Amino acid sequence: MMKSNRRKFLSTALVSGMAVAMPGYGKHRMDHSDACLESQNPKYAQLDEVLRRPVFKKELFTHPVIIESVELLRHGRKFLCRVRSKDGAEGVSVAHDMMNTFYPVFVNHLQNMFAGLDARRLDEIVEKALIYNMNYRYQPLPIGIPLATIEFAILDMMGHIAKKPTGQLIGEIHNTHVPVYQATEFRERPVEESVELIKREVEKHRAQAVKIKVGALMFMTNDLDAKGPPGRTEQIIPLIRKTFGDHMPLYADANGYYQDVNEAIRVGKLLEEHDYRYFEEPTPCYWHHGTKMVNDALSIPVAGGEQEHSIYGFRWLLANDGLEIVQPNQYYFGGMVRSMQVARMAHAMGKTCTPHLSGDFGFIYMMHFVSAIPNSGPHIEFKGYTDVPIECKTSSLRILADGTIEVPTGPGMGVTIDPDYLKKCEVVKRA
Incomplete structure (x- = not known):
């Protein structure tokens, strides 16, 4: 898949009149050399225009x-x-x-x-x-x-x-149902055991897409030279494809494991060979240039942003084609307003937003966020249901036979604790 095609895959405390996009935006710039580079890239001006638009619909309240x-x-x-x-x-x-x-x-x-x-x-x-x-x-x-x-x-x-439901407070409703993929872990288990556990999770939740882990977690190494379970990634990538067949959408997440860009690219090529749909966080989350180098070298879309906390970080990655898919986490990133700014920037650049999910109640917030974005991915992360006792009159909050969850349409979050x-x-x- 060529780059051109895959991009389609895609108040005493308040200062009156402050720019809502970023604290002090327009007043404090990067150093002179970076400012010069920005002036040569018209994408920055497009992104800044997006960031100037308010997210929350104040006009709904008289x-x-x-x-x-x-x-x-x-x-x-x-x-x-x-x-x-x-x-x-x-x-x-x-x-x-x-x-x-x-x-x-x-x-x-x-x-x-x-x-x-x-x-x-x-x-x-x-x-x-x-x-x-x-x-x-x-x-x-x-x-x-x-x-x-x-x-x-x-x-x-x-x-x-x-x-009104939350989605209508921060955007227009684009998605009434959210198609989900089953997120899986099991990185520390032997390959055969991992595959069986992944199959069990997919069957349990009737998921129609799945994401696996490749590499190892950065904290899982026992010594400075450790590189994770030897050969595991090379085994599990083709085996998962064989297990679920040619038509199951598959995704892969390295959680920032590969500090060697060439190694990340090698794994990305293997994912391409077996028709995985995207490669998430191939290099450490704080290494934007490394992520861009991997993205430049592969045809499989590179996704990231789970750990990103800065609007400036997403702005750089989007202006410089460092990512094809942005993944703000509504909890980690400070809420839906800021996450919507990221989704809007991605949309302006023709890219996809597939938010990262965490927290057992997080799928409620994820659904409302995804309902309001026009550039959501074909599948959104799902990890399971909450154990907080809730009632929802407008959705079962369960994965339906078609692999989607219906977004609640009641006021606010649409659920009652x-x-x-x-x-x-x-x-x-x-x-």
Whole structure:
């Protein structure tokens, strides 16, 4: 597949009038040499125009929605967020499991900035939160996950006020059903055992596409010279294709393992040979030039962005054709507003957005995000269902026979958390 074809595959705390795209955008530029290079690449101007457009639809609300309180709730090892407005509206979200580690950032660095702000200015609030109280020091996950949790609760609240699903607050509805692929792990298991476990997961969830792991995780090596299980990648790539047949869409994820670009390209060629659909994160996530070198050398689309925390990072990768598929994680990246900015930039460049999924409640947020983007991939990541007791009147929240999940159409996130479960939650106080 040629590059030209695969690209088709594709408020005291607020500063009045601030650019919603990036903190201080337009005021602080890169050094002179980088600025000169940008001036020679017209894609940057296109991307900057995209970033200037607001995401949240403030116009849906005729009156201010003043946030009265933001609470962090705890139920065992689960954390939730409850947001209330001065008019009595309420929204609730479920945090990523890593909130067990990052909850002090929530209560000490974010919680207090929201009271008194007009939730209609959500774009500005989210960007200001990234730098408020020196929060830029806590990027990416320590600030991204708490911020996303608050943003999800605000979107839930605003959806109930507007009587609209979240997707309609941040875009137009393009997808009423989300086709999913089954994400799998098992990287540390022998090849034959891995294949059997992958088959079991695919059959259990009736998935019509699957993603496997290649290479090893960076922390799984025992010594400085270790390179992961010898020969495993070379065995599993063709065996998975043989197991699932010629028509099953297959994807592969290296999780940034290959620090040698030539090795990443070699593996990418093997994936091409066996008709895999994309190669995710072939080189370390922070090595943008390495990712671009792999992308330039392969015909299989290169995907990435799970660990990216900077709008500037995605901007560079898109302006320089470093990726064909962007994968912002709504939790890690600080919410849907920022993720929508990435999806819009990708769309402007003719590229695909296939968001990364994490957290057992994450598939709820993923569905609403994907519902609102026109350039979603043919399959979106799925890892399983939540154990938080919820009710949804507009979707079964289960994979259907055609391999899709129906997006809830109720207000906000379209799901109701069991009131008795919420009553058992304790409010987490500031240290």
